[in-house]
Amino acid sequence: MSLSSTPSTERATERAAQRAIERAIGYVFRSRAILDQALTHRSHGAPHNERLEFLGDSVLNCVIAQALYERFGDAREGDLSRLRANLVRQEALAEIAQRIALGERLRLGEGELKSGGFRRPSILADALEALFGAVFLDGGFEPARQTILDLYAPALTGLDPERSGKDAKTTLQEFLQGRRMALPQYQLRATRGEAHAQEFEIECLIPAFGIAATGRGSSRRAAEQEAARLAFEQVSAK
Numbered sequence: 001m002s003l004s005s006t007p008s009t010e011r012a013t014e015r016a017a018q019r020a021i022e023r024a025i026g027y028v029f030r031s032r033a034i035l036d037q038a039l040t041h042r043s044h045g046a047p048h049n050e051r052l053e054f055l056g057d058s059v060l061n062c063v064i065a066q067a068l069y070e071r072f073g074d075a076r077e078g079d080l081s082r083l084r085a086n087l088v089r090q091e092a093l094a095e096i097a098q099r100i101a102l103g104e105r106l107r108l109g110e111g112e113l114k115s116g117g118f119r120r121p122s123i124l125a126d127a128l129e130a131l132f133g134a135v136f137l138d139g140g141f142e143p144a145r146q147t148i149l150d151l152y153a154p155a156l157t158g159l160d161p162e163r164s165g166k167d168a169k170t171t172l173q174e175f176l177q178g179r180r181m182a183l184p185q186y187q188l189r190a191t192r193g194e195a196h197a198q199e200f201e202i203e204c205l206i207p208a209f210g211i212a213a214t215g216r217g218s219s220r221r222a223a224e225q226e227a228a229r230l231a232f233e234q235v236s237a238k
Helices: 003-025 032-038 050-071 077-088 090-099 110-114 121-139 141-157 168-177 220-236
Strands: 185-192 199-206 211-217
Touching (some): 003 032, 003 141, 032 050, 032 121, 050 077, 050 121, 050 141, 077 090, 077 141, 090 121, 090 141, 090 220, 121 141, 168 220, 185 220, 211 220
Antiparallel strands (some): 185 199, 199 211
16 A cells, blocks of 8 residues: 555545444534544544533433433432433443444544553543534534434333432342342452553352353443443343
8 A cells, every 4th residue: 555545545444434423323414523523532632522522421411311301200300310320421321332333433542542442431431422512513402412312212211210220239239139139249350451541340240040241341330330230131131
């Protein structure tokens, strides 16, 4: 490959990544630049997506708050706040980002690429919020609202106000205690990355059901919560 063809080839690859994201979220950007910025991590250079993340976080909270307010007309303010916090937490955002393969489309610096930054929940969650902010700037509130609701549809459809205000570890523990079963065991399986940007891998074990669910997160707590969530999905289906 000649040096002169390299920039155009890279741009074609980036454009393909942009189209893939547009298909995944059901929105076509008028401004290629704003989408490009949303997909750019600060490790890659400027302009990066941190300001868009700030904006997207506010838009996301507003949309989810409205959706919960309309869906659960009898819920108290505290219950609605807990439901919203559960839906917009880092782990929930990272799960959606993984579902649309957002990490594979991000522009990361060499160091982040080598350390697996495209899988790191914090980077994925921040990038998804930046994407929401980009849709808001590019098309306005209504397209951003619809994008968020479409991506959150599975989580909102199966939402249980009695359970969703609690974190995954508490939900799993109460489920097992209600059946007079031993509490789950959590084991650290791996730690990856540099000290300032680590990823933890935790396994949640429920021997009575033969379940071993693995969660990953930017902290041990986040990884345990993800493992507990996955374990609960398995044990509640039995």
